[in-house]
Amino acid sequence: MISIIQDLPSHVIGVRATNEVNADDMKNILLPALQKKIDEVGEINYLLVLDTDVGNWTAGAWLQDMKAGLLHFTKWNRIAVVTEQEAVEKFTDLFTLVVPGKAKGFTHAELEQAKTWVAEA
Numbered sequence: 233m234i235s236i237i238q239d240l241p242s243h244v245i246g247v248r249a250t251n252e253v254n255a256d257d258m259k260n261i262l263l264p265a266l267q268k269k270i271d272e273v274g275e276i277n278y279l280l281v282l283d284t285d286v287g288n289w290t291a292g293a294w295l296q297d298m299k300a301g302l303l304h305f306t307k308w309n310r311i312a313v314v315t316e317q318e319a320v321e322k323f324t325d326l327f328t329l330v331v332p333g334k335a336k337g338f339t340h341a342e343l344e345q346a347k348t349w350v351a352e353a
Contacts, residue, residue, distance in 0.1 A: 234261045237279065241351045245269045246279035253284065255292030263300055275309040276333075279350045281343065282315040311335040312350035314343050 234257040237246030245265050269276055289297075310333055338346035 233257060236261065236265060237281065240279065240347065243269075243273045244277040244279060244347075244351050246281070246347075246350075248281040248283055249289075250283045252288045252290065253293045254290045255296050258293050258296030258300070263296065266300055266304060270304060270307050274307070276304060276307050277310045277350050278308070278312070279346060280311070280313045281340075282313065282317065286317060306332055308333040308335075310350045310352065312338060312346040314338045314340055314346050316340060 233250050234247050234253055235250070237248055240246045245268075247262055247265070266276060266278075313335070315337065316339060336346075336349060338349075
């Protein structure tokens with residue numbers, strides 16, 4: 233399940249992933265939220281808080297996630313991923329090499345740091 237995080241600066245979109253994440257979550261919640269943020273500010277500062285294992289993402293969710301990434305490829309400014317899954321955190325740090333913006337992984341203990349970092353210009 234994907235839910236929007238409400239207590240963020242207006243130029244940041246944040247979502248929390250819990251339990252199973254499926255294609256409908258991505259199509260009905262994440263993709264419209266990303267488009268709205270692009271329409272409002274022209275770029276994406278994105279915070280993803282993973283409160284579930286990435287193994288709980290369905291194949292359809294991954295396809296929609298890839299679609300979002302490619303559809304808005306030039307709009308990514310900052311991506312912060314909060315997780316306890318070390319492999320995901322390291323992948324996020326390396327993701328900076330392939331997207332125009334910056335990406336960084338954080339642990340749950342660093343959530344406030346992640347919020348501050350993703351909100352930077």
